Amino acid sequence: MFSAVRAGRAAASGSVCLTPALVTLVLTIPGIIATVQVSTRPVLEAEIKKAISIPCVPTISTPNTTKYVQWFVMEKNARQRIYFQDMENSTVDAGTDYTHRIKVDKMYTLTIDPVVRRDERTFHCQVGAGPVGSGEAETLLKVYAAPDMPVIEKDSRTISLIETEAKEIARCVTRNGYPAPNVTWFKDRTPLHADPQMRNRISVKLQATEEANGLYTMKSTLSYLPVKRDKDATFYCEVSYRMPVGIDMMKESAKINISISYPPENAEFLIHPKVLKEMDNMTMECQSDGTSSVDYTFFKILDGEMVVIKSDGNKVVVTALSRNDSGLYGCNVLDLETDNVLVSNKTIIVNYLDPIVLTPKGPYVFTEGKKNVRISCEAEASQRLTVAWTKRKKTVVSTGKWLKLSMVALEDAGNYSCKVAIPGVPSLSRQKTISIVVEGPPHVNCTTEKFQKNGPYVNLTCVFRGYPIPVVTCNAHKAPTLMYHHQKNYVVSELILPLPTGELQLTCNGTNQHGDDDYLFIVQGDVAQAKSSGGVVIVVIIVCILLLAILGAILYFLYKKGKIPCGRSGKQSITQAEGHDNIVVEVKNDQKVPEETVLLQGVNGDKKPPNHQ
Known part of the structure; x- marks a missing residue:
């Protein structure tokens, strides 16, 4: 045994x-x-x-x-x-x-x-x-057996926050697992467990089915009563299972967001563009932070009454605005579930800028020496304006509405621009240009310059300023031809000639209805002198008279001594015609002037203006 x-x-x-x-x-x-x-x-x-x-x-x-x-x-x-x-x-x-x-x-x-x-x-x-x-x-x-990847199925319904019981939001299905795996629901990485005390907020229903092949299909249904902060939460399910030898593993489903309906708590009234001007198109928009069904109503307050603006949805467009469209606008947001109404409004300004008004209106002709000249630049606008005066479109001469000239001078003549603008509205500005004329007697400023050009030359230039434009005449020994450049508010006389071997005198005179001024050039040899005609002319006249007296005395003495015959046949001319020297005149084309240049016809040196004859 x-x-x-x-x-x-x-x-x-x-x-x-x-x-x-x-x-x-x-x-x-x-x-x-x-x-x-x-x-x-x-x-x-x-x-x-x-x-x-x-x-x-x-x-x-x-x-x-x-x-x-x-x-x-x-x-x-x-x-x-x-x-x-x-x-x-x-x-x-x-x-x-x-x-x-x-x-x-x-x-x-x-x-x-x-x-x-x-x-x-x-x-x-x-x-x-x-x-x-x-x-x-x-x-x-x-x-x-490792189960298949879990598949999450989102419920298509939208859950309202006014609900009091948990509603089915998603289902999680996994197949071919053995033994039957565990299914856990998560919200933002936090597990959701069914709790009898919170049955009205969270509940999970699990169903395990053994298929013909002996493997399990797990189906888990999550019912959940969300709160407002769940609008951005992600939900998913996790399947945990065991594999040889003693290895615990898990698989996660895709993540979903649930559809939550909650009433708005805030409303905001917006306009586009933010800065408006006449003839713009304005888009009004009403926004709310809820997800429940709402109704939008746009309005304008006119004479204390609400005027409804027809709209479709949460936007409305107003075309071709005018200044009369300024006012208080807003929108009402009606929650269709709770009947609560939210209101948002704001004051809308349609900016405008009327044409510039200058006071006085002009023309702007002032006499030299006039005091306290003032010109104002104003315009009607929706807001306070910035005003700037510029001269020749570059130099800013004033930053207020007033252009002030405390003492009018010839230099104040010219073009001035007044520009008005609304700060913050770059496309809304206007500009107006005026011309100021300063009347006064001529003022002369002359220069003498020697230079070499195939021999010694001298350049005699005078600038006569005044308004009306002075009439300029120049005379010189041997009557040379002169060139004149006619500018705005002044005339430039210019003469370029060979440097004489003896003395050369030339006088330039400028005349208008307010007076005259002149200048005497004395060019002697290779030395050019410029003297004011006021004292030099008198000295020249005295010297000439003395020379003539001395010459007459000598002639009379010779006549008495019989040294000079008196008969016609014996007379000799002492006034033989002198051959005029050829004088070359060159106009300097590179003279820089601020206005258009007009070339005036030359005049003979002996010719004077009418008031000098």
């Missing part, structure tokens, strides 16, 4: 230790005891669709004993053999679920490929040793 003792299972799943099942054979022959021991893994974990190997390690006290190996599975509470091997033959039993999925190597290790869901059962390895007896060990095989 013999008795068999089966070792217990190891406590830890997946332990690497082999637990022997000891079979002790007690022979009837006194003093001889033989044993068969079988070791295997008490628990193994396998992943479905992959291969798993279950070891079977026999230990026999009499090694040379003939032995056999058998593998069994538990099928409906009964053993079913799936493999047999003895010293000569090995066979996989036909007609079992493992006929085409197993093999056993020479070390008796059973390999299953692939593992399926129904392989989660107990496997027995039995080793027999003839008269010694037999021994066996068993392994519990646990199988795992």
Whole structure:
């Protein structure tokens, strides 16, 4: 007889230790005891669709004993053999679920490929040793399957914050998992757990379905009562499961936002563009921070009464604005769920700028020396204006509405521009230009310049300023031809001639209705002198009179002595005509003047204006 003792299972799943099942054979022959021991893994974990190997390690006290190996599975509470091997033959039993999925190597290790869901059962390895007896060990095989990625399905409804009970917002579905995985809902990385005390706010319904292949489909439904801050929250589900060996894993679904309807708490009335002027198009817009259905109404306050402006939606356009469109505008936001009304309004200014008005109106003709001349520049506008006066479009002469001339001078003549603008409205400005004329007697300023150009030359230039434009005449010994440049408010006389060997005198005179002024040039040899005609003319006249007196006395003395014959035939002319020297006149074309140049016809040196004749 013999008795068999089966070792217990190891406590830890997946332990690497082999637990022997000891079979002790007690022979009837006194003093001889033989044993068969079988070791295997008490628990193994396998992943479905992959291969798993279950070891079977026999230990026999009499090694040379003939032995056999058998593998069994538990099928409906009964053993079913799936493999047999003895010293000569090995066979996989036909007609079992493992006929085409197993093999056993020479070390008796059973390999299953692939593992399926129904392989989660107990496997027995039995080793027999003839008269010694037999021994066996068993392994519990646990199988795992990773579920598919969870799919989240958002409910299409919009949840109003006036609701009092949680509403279904999303469903999470995952398939082909084993064992049944866990499903957890999250909001912004914070898990959502069903709580009986918060049933009106959060509830989770979980449904597990075992499919024909033995794997599980998990369906979890989340009902939730949101608050306003949930409008930007993200919701998703997480599936957690276990895989061999002892590895916890998880998969996350896509993230969704839920549709929340909540009444507006604030309204804002806007206009585009922000700065308006006449003839602009204005877009009025009404915005609110709610998501519930609302109705917008635009209005204008006219004579204390609200006038409704027809609109479609939250925008309305007003075309071709005028200054009369300025006023108080706004909008009402009516929440259709709560009937609450929000109001927003603002005062709109349509900017305008009328034509410039100058006081006095002109013409602006002033006499030189006039005091306290003032010209104002004003315009009607929607806002306070900036005013600037400039001369010749460059130099700013005043930054207020007044152009002030404390003492009028010839230099004050010219063009002035007045520009008015509304600050902050760059496209709204106006400008007006006036011309100021200063009347006065001529003022002369002359220069003398010597230069070399194929010989010595002298340039005699005079500038006569005054208004009306002076009439300028110049005379000179031998009556040269002169050139005049007629400018605005002044005349330039210019003469370029060879430097004389003797003395040359030339007088230039400017005359208008207010007076005259002149200038005497005395050019002597290679020295050019310019003297004022006031004192020089008198000196010249006195010298000439003295010379004539001396000459007359000499002639009279000679006549008395008979030195000069008196007969016609004997007379000699002392007034022989002198041949006029040829004088070359060159006009300087590079003279820079501020206005258009007019070339005046030259006049003879002896000719004077009418008031000098």
